[in-house]
Amino acid sequence: MANPAATMSKAAELARLPFGTDPDEVKRVLDRDGGLVLTGCLSREQVDAINRDLDPLIGPLRQGNFGVGEDNFVAEFYGGKTKRLQHCVKYSQVYREAFLASPILAEYVAAILPGRPGRHSLFASQAIDIYPGETAQALHRDGGTIAPTLGINRADSVELVANTLLALTDITEEMGATRVIPGSHAWQDFENVGAPEQTIPATMNAGDALLLTGKLSHGGGANSTTDRSRRVISTSFSISFITPEEAWPFAITIEEAKSYPPIVQAMLGFHSVPMRGEEPGFLWRLEARPLEDKLKLGRLPLDIA
Ligand SMILES: O=C(O)CCC(=O)C(=O)O
Ligand SMILES: [Fe+2]
Numbered sequence: 001m002a003n004p005a006a007t008m009s010k011a012a013e014l015a016r017l018p019f020g021t022d023p024d025e026v027k028r029v030l031d032r033d034g035g036l037v038l039t040g041c042l043s044r045e046q047v048d049a050i051n052r053d054l055d056p057l058i059g060p061l062r063q064g065n066f067g068v069g070e071d072n073f074v075a076e077f078y079g080g081k082t083k084r085l086q087h088c089v090k091y092s093q094v095y096r097e098a099f100l101a102s103p104i105l106a107e108y109v110a111a112i113l114p115g116r117p118g119r120h121s122l123f124a125s126q127a128i129d130i131y132p133g134e135t136a137q138a139l140h141r142d143g144g145t146i147a148p149t150l151g152i153n154r155a156d157s158v159e160l161v162a163n164t165l166l167a168l169t170d171i172t173e174e175m176g177a178t179r180v181i182p183g184s185h186a187w188q189d190f191e192n193v194g195a196p197e198q199t200i201p202a203t204m205n206a207g208d209a210l211l212l213t214g215k216l217s218h219g220g221g222a223n224s225t226t227d228r229s230r231r232v233i234s235t236s237f238s239i240s241f242i243t244p245e246e247a248w249p250f251a252i253t254i255e256e257a258k259s260y261p262p263i264v265q266a267m268l269g270f271h272s273v274p275m276r277g278e279e280p281g282f283l284w285r286l287e288a289r290p291l292e293d294k295l296k297l298g299r300l301p302l303d304i305a
Pocket of ligand 1: 128165176178179218219220232234
């Protein structure tokens, strides 16, 4: 069947709204396009501080550090000329406190996912450095790893994941800006992820973030420069009864979590999880008590945002 979107003229540029824009306005753009660039989420100073935290960890990694081989199905998807560092939440206080714990970010996530702001799980917190010579990543929908298993991989299905790609360098098209197909979140046929010609690059300044729904077709771009890499942190969230990509309680100790903002503790699984909005949460309990009580972390304020 012909892809109806293929006959439509493609959007020239992704919408851009300043971080802090009313969540209802952001939701209107998300409903229309499936993604947008939030400008100025972090200052240059904050970006520099996060890079100082991450550089010593990313520097020694080899490109293609997620390996190769048939038994490693993520290797190709993760890129042979790309470095990825998981668990960034653990390594940067500025990223944790200025970005992850931001109440407005929690509201944008809640504009995509069911559930109240601050009651979503962190799915991944992964730096992605794309190096010269990297080819374009296969187009995909981030929710597409989970939704087909549940038989709900459709435009009108519940959203399972929401992603933010926080730019930690200025990112031009040549450096491998993420490619997106605005409107692809609403296509009838989710077997179709679209074609490279339908994509546009989400260019960003350091400190901007691309916010995308789990239904928007996108992929990392090819880096055609000879000497410049680009960095984002992919900070993705899910409804909280989905197994995250990164196994937080094994990466982060309770002692470390104690110094984190409560909203970050909760997104990492150090608090019990509400199923129908009840507080404290009914799921993920310890000896029938809320986990946050057992771990002596204190309860989350009812209204984060
Ligand atoms: O690095 C990027 O620009 C996008 C990466 C991505 O979409 C993914 O790995 O799921
Ligand atoms: Fe993705």
